[in-house]
Amino acid sequence: MRSERARRRLAIGLLAPALAALAACGASGAPSGTGTMATTAPPAAATPVDSAFVLHMLPHHERALQVGALMAAQGSDPRVREFGQRIVTEQTPERDRLQSWVTTLHLTTSPGDATMASGYIDDPTLARLRGEAGSAFDRDALLSSANSETGAAQMSAVELRGGTYTPARDLATAISTAPAGEIPQLQQLATQLG
Numbered sequence: 001m002r003s004e005r006a007r008r009r010l011a012i013g014l015l016a017p018a019l020a021a022l023a024a025c026g027a028s029g030a031p032s033g034t035g036t037m038a039t040t041a042p043p044a045a046a047t048p049v050d051s052a053f054v055l056h057m058l059p060h061h062e063r064a065l066q067v068g069a070l071m072a073a074q075g076s077d078p079r080v081r082e083f084g085q086r087i088v089t090e091q092t093p094e095r096d097r098l099q100s101w102v103t104t105l106h107l108t109t110s111p112g113d114a115t116m117a118s119g120y121i122d123d124p125t126l127a128r129l130r131g132e133a134g135s136a137f138d139r140d141a142l143l144s145s146a147n148s149e150t151g152a153a154q155m156s157a158v159e160l161r162g163g164t165y166t167p168a169r170d171l172a173t174a175i176s177t178a179p180a181g182e183i184p185q186l187q188q189l190a191t192q193l194g
Helices: 002-023 048-074 078-104 123-131 134-162 166-175 182-193
Strands: none
Touching: 048 078, 048 123, 048 134, 048 166, 078 134, 078 166, 078 182, 123 134, 134 166, 134 182
C-alpha cells in the first residue's frame, strides 16, 4: 500500500510540471502569455506599429492603383501611361499581400484608415484628375503620385523604426527607396511637361 501511494505521488510529481508547461502554451506549442489560443491571436512578431502600417498602407495602395489605371488609360504622354501601368503591375501584388495580412494579423479595416495614410490621394484630388486631360492631367497625376510615394516612404520609415513583422518590414524596405529614386524622376517629368 505504501509503495502504491509513493508511486502515485511520484507520477503526479512528474506529471504536474509537464501539465503546467502545456497549459502555458497555445495550440502551436509556443508560450502564449494569454488565455487565447495561438490560432486566434496575432503572430507574436507583430506590433501596433505593424498593424498601423498594414491598415494605412492598404487604402493607400488601393487609391494608387486607381490613379495608376487612370494614368495608363488617359495619360497624353507615353511616359505617363507607362508609369501608370507600372503602378498597376507592381502594386497589385503588394495590395494583395496587405489584404492577406489584415486576415493574418486579425485586423479590422475602417474608412478612417485612408485618412491616416500619409500621402493618400484623397477623393477631391481623384475627382479632379478624372476631369482633366492632356498635359494638365499628366502633370497633376505625376505630382499626385510623387506626393503619394513620399507619404508611403514616410509610413515605411515608421514601420522600419518600430515594426517587427518581417513581411511588413520587407515591404517597407522596398518602398523606402522611392525618395531617392522614383520621386525625383516623377517631379522632373512633371516639370518637363509644364
